[in-house]
Every structure is written in C-alpha cells, then in structure tokens.
Amino acid sequence: MSFLDIGLALLVVLVAVWTIAAQDLFASAVGYVAYGLLLALVWIRLYAPDVALTEAAVGSGVTGVLLIAASKRLGALKIAALEAPPSLAFKLLTGVLALLVASALAAAILMLPDPPPSLAPEAAVAAEGPGAGLGNPITAVLISYRSFDTMLEKVVLILAVLGVWSVGADQAWGGAPAPLRRSKPYPAMVFLAQMLAPVGALIGIHVFWVGADAPGGAFQGGALLAAMWMVAMMARLRDPPRIDAQWLRLALVAGPAVFLVTGLAGVVMAGNFFAYPPGLAKPIILFIEAFMLMSIAVALPALVAGPPSGRSEQ
Amino acid sequence: MNELLLLAAGLIVFTVAIGLARILHGPNEVERLMAVQLLGTGGIAALLLIANATNVPGVDDVALGLALLAPFATIAFVNLVDADEGAAERDLAP
C-alpha cells in the first residue's frame, strides 16, 4: 500500500464530506465533480480501467454538467426553504444511524471470506467461449454472460428519457427541449466545440472499437460521443432535437431492440436465448454493441437537455 | 524508476488537491470551477504517470477521456451565467 493509495482515500473522503457539509448549493455540486475525478483515479488503483473510464465520462463529466446546470437554475430562484433546520437531537440521531450503517459495512468488509469467492472462471468461459475470443472479459460479461441484464439496462435508459420528457408541460409535448445556451455563443466557444467535437467523436469510436480487446466498450464510447454532442449543443452548433423526431426515437430504441432480436434469434440459431452461434460470436457482439453505442450517445444528451419546453416559455 | 513515477503522480494530485481549498473559499463561483479544472489537469498528469509506471491497461485512454471532458463544466457554467444576466441575449435578435 503506497502513499498514493492512502492519500487518494483521504482526499475522496474529504471531498465527500465537503459535498455534504457545504453551505452553498453550487459549491456542493462543484465538489461532486471533483469527487468524480478523484474516484476515477481510485478505480485505476483498483485495477478497474473500464470502470474508471465510465466514472470519468458519466459519473464526473456528464453528471457534472447536469448538476451544475440544475444548481445554477435553482440558485437563481433564490427561494429560502420554509422548513425549520433540523434540531440538534435529530442531527445526532442521524449521525449515530449513519455511523452504525457505515461501521456495519466496514465490519463486513474486514470479515470478507478468505479465499474470496470469484466468478472470474465463468467470465473466462464467456470471454474465450466457442468462437468469442474477446480480449476484454468485461465486454464479454456485459454482452454474453449477463446479456439480459445489459439489454434491460438500455430499456431503463429509455424509460428515464421518457420520464424526463413527460415532466414537461402538456402543450410542449413533441417540441424541442430548451437550447443549452440561450444567447449567441462566443467565438472562442464555437472554435472550441468545432475543434473538440470531431476529435472527440473519433476518440469515442476508438474507445468503442478497442473495447472488444482492451478497456473500453459501448458504454464508455457512447458516453464520450454523447459528451461531444453536448459540446456542440452548448456552443449552439446544434440545438436539441424535437422529441417527436423519428430518427431520435429510432436511435433510442435501436440498441435494446437489436439486442433483443439477436437474443431471440439465438433460440433458433444456437439453441438458447441470448446464445450466439459459435464462430460468429465476436462479429455479432460487435454488431450489438454498435447499436448500443448509438442508443447511449443519443440517450445521455436527451437526459441532460431535459423536457421539451413550450415556445411560449422562452 | 516506476516508484519514482508513482511518487510524482501522488505529489501532483496532492498539490492540486490543496488548490481545492478554492472550492471551499470561493469567493466567486468561477474560482470554484477553476480549482476543479486544475484538479482535472493534475489528474490527467497523474494518470499518464500511472499508465507508465504500472501494467494496468487502458489508463492512457482514461486520460484521453478526461482531457476531452476537461472544459465541460466550465462551458456549461458560462452558458448559465450569461442566461442569468440576460447578457449577449440581444445578440441573437435579428
């Protein structure tokens, strides 16, 4: 255990304390972004580069934009809550409860069974199974071993997008969400977006492509692509699409739909639901992942852009 | 040599983390953001060092991702500040 690990652990806890203790809403949201960055470093130290990449892109980057925007908008309302601050006794009680839960969890961690149980051999079978030959076991687990789970997770994303859309006013349904920038962008911002978005899109596709054999994959690549689309929207190179746009809805459902159809085809082709015919597993997995990449790249910006806003509101 | 690189990674992260005191103090919202941006760059540097010193694969891609996302929070913030003040709003009017 090195000085880097101990220091990182301390930093993560300190920044988390700050996120909880800060008086200012905006400061707390910014603290959360810093927290996500530090967590990505911790994941690297835990030998989890795939998770680190997801955390950096989704947990810190996209969530950061979401939270900073929300805290700024709520801060602009400047409404004091009517609620009385919690009493000291209640604070103490909550503190004790939190301490109990944390210590119980810590005790469980210290008493983890030895030797540790592991599903890694099964994942190895999934990764090296007949004709798969994927170098990245995590991609194999996501698309093959836990395929149904991953498919349903895409459905959750769609449900969340639907939920966000339906929060808007009735008369706004079908319209476009409010642009991410209300006024004309600065030239520097346009320049940055024009430079960053194409390079970033390339990097997103690279991360997706290497995901079969190295850390990366549809989740991480899709999140980077989504981020680049959001940069373009923030600089007003593009505006958020209307939510009744056919291409948008098709792109949203394409990932899980292709996944499900391929899974059903497995019943006929390979004798089992979500089984892939030997020899074709790798191309099929990449095929499914390509559509998932598209769905993720479309769903995340839709979630950040928010519900459609009526033209009258602007 | 690898130990040395890890040490440098740790030093850089902790140095920029001290800068996070700016999140605590502000006083401007922009300065809180600046502290996070410094942490982001320091984190990228640390990742590059760790990538070189250890055999964890794909760390350089994580650094690449962080480099792409570095200006994100700032752009979002500047957009909202402008919206708040109604500044530059007239620029859009024909």
Add this chain to the structure above:
Amino acid sequence: MTPSILAGLVGAALVGLGLYGLILHPHPLRKLLAFNLIGSGVFLVFGIVARRGAAAGFPFDPIPQAMIITGIVVAFAASALAVALILRLSAKSGRVTLDPDAWAKQNGADAK
C-alpha cells in the same frame, strides 16, 4: 491492510456520509447528491469484491466490474430524472422543498 481493503473502508464511509446527508438536507438537490454518494460507496465495495476475486488469469473478477459499469449508467439515468422532477417542481410551485407542509404554509400565507 491492503489497498483494496482501504478502498472498501472508504466505500463504507461514503455510504455513511451519504445517508447522513440524505436524511438531514432539506434541499432535494442536496439529497440527490447525497444519494449519489451512497451509490458510489456501494460501487467501491463492489469494486473491492471484484479486486479480491482475481482468478482464472484475470487481475480482477470481471462480473462485479461489469455490474458497476451498468450501475453507473443507471445511476446517471435516475439522477437525470430526479433533476428534471426537481426543476419542474420548483418552476411550478416557486419553491424548492419536499416538505408537504410547506405547501399548506404557503397557501395559508397566500390566503391572508
């Protein structure tokens, strides 16, 4: 103590911290932040289970790690939905609170 155990303890601390904030903060966005802290604490605990489960030639157990990746994306989807609801609630009601009595108080004040 190994680095993975240390990270697990950090995870436990994060769950405790998040729980504290979730219960005490009246502001819904702060509750959401606290809830995300709990989530990442749980992910960290998962992460050390993955790290300890190194076997079959892998330096980690890929299955918990894959679940964490799924979890991060789902957590984001839930956060985005929560943010949309909070923004809508505050735009509609003009105040940022989850306290049902606050509505009564406000309506009472309006009636006067």
Add this chain to the structure above:
Amino acid sequence: MISLLDLFSVAAISAGALFFFAGTVGLLRFPDSLTRLHALAKADNLGLGLVALGLIPRAESPLAALKLIVIWALVLLSSASTAQLIGRSLSRGRK
C-alpha cells in the same frame, strides 16, 4: 543504472510537478480572479506539457507517444479557450 533518457524524464517530470505546485500556489495566493486564472493556465499548459514530454521517451510505441501529444494538445486547446470564456464572464461581472 540511470540512463541519460531517464535523467531527462526525471528532470522534465519534476519541472512539470513544479508548475503544478506553482499553479496551485497562484490559485490560492493571488489577489484576484484574473491573476488566479493566469496561474491556472500555466499549470494546465506547462505542467501537463512537461510531464507528457518527460514520458515520451518512455513510451512503448510511437503510437503511445502520439497519444501523449494528443492529450496535451487537447488540454492546451480547452484550457486556452475556457480561460478566455472565464475571463469574459469575469469582466462582465465587474461591469
């Protein structure tokens, strides 16, 4: 056995770390937002740049070295642009 290249790496990385240190000190100690922004940009550009430069001789392949340069270029681009955006938003706030 430390080769000349290793010595170069150590020197460049140390210099980079020094710039990060300077940037942090500047961010904390400088009197107003614009000067702090100046300190931040130095750490972004030179600190990371020197670290990347120091790692290039140690890169396993030309492609890995190229990746280091791309990362630095991306950070240069975004740091320069966001510095301008932040500066603009600061100067507007002052009016």
